[in-house]
Amino acid sequence: MPTDRLRRQLSRTAAPVDSAPGDVPWVVVARLANALQIVALDDAAAKAGLEVGLPLANARAICPDLMVFDADPAADALALEAIAAWCDRFTPLVALDAPDGLLLDITGCAHLFGGEALMLQTVSRALTAQGFAVGAAIAGTAVAARTLSRYRHGRIVGVGGEADAVSALPVAALGADPAIGHGLRRAGLKSIGEVAARARPEITARFGAAFTSLLEQALGQRDAPISPRQPLPDYIVEKRFAEPVATDTVIAATLSALAATLVDAMARHGKGARQLRASFFRSDGAVRAVELQTGQPVTKAVVIDRLFRERLDAIADPLDPGFGFDLIRLSASQTEIVVQQQRDLDANVHDNDELSALIDRIAARIGGRRVVVHLPRDTHIPEYAAWAASAQHHLAEAAQAAWPARIAGEPPLRPLRLFAHPEPITVIAEVPDGPPARFRWRRVSHAVVRVEGPERVAMEWWRSDAALLTRDYFRVEDEAGLRFWLYRDGLYERELAEDEEGEPARPNWFMHGLFA
Amino acid sequence: MTSARLSTLAHLRGDIERIESQSEARLLPRVALGHAEADAALQGGLALGALHEVFAHEGRHVAAATGFVAGLARRVGPRRPLLWVRQDFAELESGALSLRGFGELGLDPRLVVTVRAADLDSALRSAADALACDALGCVVLEIWGEAKPLDLVASRKLTLAARGSGVTALVLRVAATPTASTAETRWIVRAAHSPPLPRWQVSTQPWGAPLLDTELVRNRHGPNGRWIMEWKCDACVFHDAANPQPVAAAIADRPPAPPVVAHRRAS
Known part of the structure; x- marks a missing residue:
């Protein structure tokens, strides 16, 4: 597949492919065991006697006129993914069989495409036309079909016929671990039929239960479901x-x-x-x-x-x-x-429907995460006290949310606008643990006319291992009548570390919100 | 010009006339703000199903303008959902709308749905869509900075949508200068001082209720004016600032005399 992908890619970018495909052997190499080895090749290369696993130096010796490319597994995976997406047209159940295979569950689908034989033909023809070398087969189990597709292109095996169909194939067709294939060859077992003839416990003891299960699936004695690329939709038209x-x-x-x-x-x-x-x-x-x-x-x-x-x-x-x-x-x-609800008489329900329809419309255009409702959270830390949740999913919940009630007679104790990230400010205070007298925010100096505080907010030590500083919040009004919410990070002389000279460090101040 | 185009033109002219005619606008339902003088200037209160613009005097008065818009929204529709449309970077510039603070002003945070638009165009489109939905009480469109796309055509679109559904449109503009629009009213809002404290006396009076210096610079069906309003968080009404500001402190903030226009109309 990698050479097919490269050929498609090059023909698309209109790069000069100086020879027709099939003339010059193409190989794809990767560094394995500290040597450049062939990992994929095309038909011409195979005809020239090259094979996968051959070091590049040997390959050049056999066939000096060689096009060599670097392996790109990520691009190959993308190409396979694209083919799988294309195959979605035949069945919703398409599974990837990396690195170069696709499994299509066509149960109940084949008649839509004129029967199994015609469907197999359609798939392979279309893929061949797109420039891929295809090996395809249909069988009762996924593993049997995969095994057949490697050596018997276009074969269709009915339920029950798997064992006969695969028994003549070499063990490599099973696609098991190379070590297992090597082991089987050493034991003198060349074809799948020979392996199947041995007692199962012997094989399990020697090669593991996974291989036995693979073998049984290939023989059609056991089936395992494929894992489709996408969850099966409930309805398709x-x-x-x-x-x-x-x-x-x-x-x-x-x-x-x-x-x-x-x-x-x-x-x-x-x-x-x-x-x-x-x-x-x-x-x-x-x-x-x-x-x-x-x-x-x-x-x-x-x-x-x-x-x-x-x-x-x-x-x-x-x-x-x-x-x-x-x-x-x-x-x-x-x-x-x-x-089904009785809605006509209830104006409230009608309004809710209208609202959720509006939210759906806006969300369809600008994205569901951009339309939000707000839910209160049980925390004292101001920036976490409200949570913006997707309006599509939490509309009903938000309508029932219990927000902290305001204290009658008090002015607003929380600002109307809150900065998600408190902004550092420079503050002049009479004493380090006192209220601010002047501060500078966004390059503008403000003289404090009134101040109320501190309101002390302790951080939630039970949620985090790091030592978090206590904040002292002040409501502040400046000479222009603007009202701010600032805080000092850390208690002076108690939480803040001492600097090099043994003096307690100056606390940092932050602007956190604006009052109306 | 073909007859079809002519008829379209005539149709549009009719529409414009209808929007701008006094008689029709007088029929709009109104809701009183609670501030007697302002209500008188507004012919009984803020018109529902119309477009109103609120400008923050400068960027730094954004919170005051937000408070004013929140107050207007509360007066307009105390029980109906509020859709607040804003741009992404307005949040960085002037802070996100804090729902706790919203609740502190006496509004119900449960009714707020926020749309975070990536750009001005999608904000305008979302607002126009929302104005067509009569389940809402009002739609707030918060725009930071100058906004070319919000021209006369766009504002007329919003006005028509608001008229059709009866949903009130409030446009909050920060760091922008007023341009031509079809707004029913236009306000410029600044923060005002809390009532002064005598220096020798430690006051136990709470301070910090929203005090807004609101200037009505455009009013389609009445005189302009400038008032200092206090938002009463418990009663949820605007109120004439209770403590008269002392002469020395107030001059900078309060106009020396009531505007001339107001006098002429009143007599």
């Missing part, structure tokens, strides 16, 4: 196009139609969507997915339609149809049962 579509109007109309179908399907089970995902499959293999979440389960097609329109309008890198999309899919990845 999709529209395929014989001719790729690229115009915005068609795309929008398709989304509306899909939304209506999706809502119908969900309504049959009394459900509404909390999380929606629209996937756009481009004809050249790229897949773009747009996701959105809602605060209330959505049961109306117009709402889905509108939310997606907002989202698509707002995304930073707009949907690029390229040569057009040949498949558009809408899926509800998270659904909830909708409680």
